[in-house]
Amino acid sequence: MDVLGVLNLGDVAQTFSKIGTFPVFDLAYYIVSILYLKYEPGSVEVARKSPVASWLCAMLYCFASYILADVLLGGCPLDYFQYNSHILLASTIWYLIFFCPLNLFYKCVAFLPVKLVLVALKEVVRARKIAAGVHHAHHAYHNGFLIMVIIGYVKGSGVALISNFEQLLRGVWSPDTNEILNMSFPTKASLYGAILFTLQEAHLLPVSKSTLICLFTLFMATTKVILTARHSHGSPFILIESWVCHLLFGSPLGGGEEEHHASPAPAPVAPVSPVKTKEELGEGTRKRKSKKAE
Template identity: 75%
Template sequence: MEVLAALNLGDFAHYFSKMAMFPVFDLAYYIVSILYLKYEPGSVEVSRRSPVASWLCAMLYCFGSYVLADILLGHSPIDYFSNNSHVVLASAVWYLIFFCPFNIFYKCVAFLPVKLVLVALKEVVRVRKIAAGVHHAHHAYHHGWFIMVLTGWVKGSGVALMANFEQLIRGVWRPESNEIMYMSFPTKASFYGAILFTLQQMHWLPVSKSTLIFLFTLFMAVLKIFMTATHSHGSPFAVIEGLVCPVLFGSAAGGDNHHNGHDASHHAVAAPAAPPSPAKTKEELNEGVRKRKAKKAE
């Protein structure tokens, strides 16, 4: 804490934690979220065939975390849609990304330097949502540590945990891409962040909430910018998980020692291998689709 005081982060962190998210940060969040929706295979065709289904998927990409958190806390899942300004803003972004003439808006926000800025702003919103989720759960369940972690995790993970439901709306069914089975980096980071904010909420972590928000936002933004700029698909947690998981669970993270022998060969022949993670698959598809579209445009 002396280090933080020496750096005079207290006042800055307090100011940062009080910054309004609407409209600038929320706009960036909606742009990046719907941009990832457009990267999904078949999403453009769905938008032409059924704009209503495409719009609903876009709203889930933007507000899925609120919907799922409200369900967990016993509220109406459509409560957040009473925020007309947010829904209108997200709808405008959806229309511009999918239907703007000559794909001008899409090309602008998908331009890497612009995208890096938007990705960083999105992480600001993500961390704020994790903190808010833990705070709201604490009000409803004062000593429900697991509920606080779960709600914060859901708030930060967004539509990732609802991916299979969103796929059904688009007429796609990919149960092998279950986010809980193959967690992406944002989902894992949201889970770890929810634990940290729960510890802080219960006064077991000797740091102020505003400082934790600032530090965790910095951590998330830097990593996401680096991963986006370098098209990296690996998880920064892989090294730590590789050391801890064999000790606690007897196998590496996401792996199974039993698959190293005969069963590995059997599954390789009997069934296609499961994707390493939805995030990796999505990022690869993102870049592939973007490059193919760029070539067609030329």
């Protein structure tokens, strides 16, 4: 019975891995990516004032992983833009989300049940991209395990890693959103997934690639749907990470992240006396006059 279950899982994984991502899964990936762009502060105003800048930001949200991976592997960052069908599809989604009359398209895709389906489909593309990135790096650097992890990580979370550059295109600069310093769940999961796929590519993980893709996709889709439904930005890895960091690096157990991000209470400001203010103003005026005289 166990053998039959393993065979059935292997068959399902093989069939699942052969399913192409275009256009259904890629469509969901573009919709969710550009939907997150619209959530960014100032993105709607930028779309009205400078549609070209908004379109470039949308293309980065959709294709940043390919651009970064090509740059790191010595390729041309514009290579992926030769696929006209993908560019046309992403551009159409961008236009509908930002400029559809009465905001109808945005309201439809932002409706929670629809959004949950789209989020799950997007994670299918993420898992495939991580696996493809590791496989591509393995062909270029057979024993470069670190390079495989980096390329797989970039393929899975490219938009997060390039977010600061994308902010410059929108005229916004938020260095506290650096994804390396404050990793979100998709970024962490992409890193862990890249490590798993690297181990599998090096034949150190006793599982087939199709099975690993299927299991990782199932985990990512389920977790992301639950987090989206609960409007949560947490991570299921936080407990394990807390213990590992405590053992290896001496980090405090629990609450460290919350205390780190908590802003201290503002100190009470003493009222300024009007008389004192006038005296300070008078003193400043006398100093300016003395400087002019000198």
